[in-house]
Amino acid sequence: MQPRPNSHLLRQGRFSERGRAYLITAVVHQRHQVFTDWQLGRLLVAELRRAHEQEWVNSIAWVVMPDHFHWLVQLEQCDLAQLMQSIKSRSTLTINQALRREGAFWQTGYHDRAIRDGEELLPFARYIVANPLRAGLVDKIGDYPLWDACWL
Template sequence: MHPQRPNSHRLRHGRSSEPGRGYLVTTVVHQRKPLFKDWQLGRLLVAELRLAHERRDVNSLAWVVMPDHLHWLVQLEKAQLSDLMQRIKSRSTLSINRAMGRKGALWQNGFHDKAIRDNQDLQPCARYIIANPLRAGLVDRIGDYPLWDTLWL
């Protein structure tokens, strides 16, 4: 157990990976540093999300890269949720650290996930995700924010 995050061990409690099920996944940059204010770094993360979709590990339904975290709505296909997130975080750490000329942790340990019970809830969840930059006051129109996408356009 990490002293700064005393309940992080609870993130895994009850986690499952069910093919075809929708999951809302959130992961946070180490020490909440707003690395993705640099949109070019955010695009390196986006490349990893797209690769997971192209490999058919997941059906990527919606995502938004915020300055210090990622929200991603997926339907699992071939991948297990924990394996998927380990791969995304590891590969993005390598490419982003290389671009920044640095070493070390990029992401906080673990991630938060929420299984979506009813596939009818996927589209409202996607709308909620992509509205994050608006709610955070980063832009006045979602079209002005460069680091988001959704299947429902």
């Protein structure tokens, strides 16, 4: 596996603050489309929900795509690095166990975008839940099993 040439830069200068909303994206190692099996996607969803239930975050919207996920959250009782380390490590364990495999599951790093104060969250949530439509996976979002938003 060749390292991505700038992946080490993803951590430089990263800052997160509690109470701020973030749009987070993480990608499966080598972009394997493991979440075409929606039951494997539900294992990841369980970890997203766990973070919400433990009040680490207020989960606003999420979608699990075949090879990545998008998650709109408001940080509550942890920082971004803690959150993503937990989500990625716990989901790696459960998904690898289900697949009877070992090794890396996620690509190194993740992408985040801080939402500015006063910015509306609804457009970001709509972007997230419309991903399966834009990707041509379904004709209606209600037909896609791996998404949710707090407004529903």
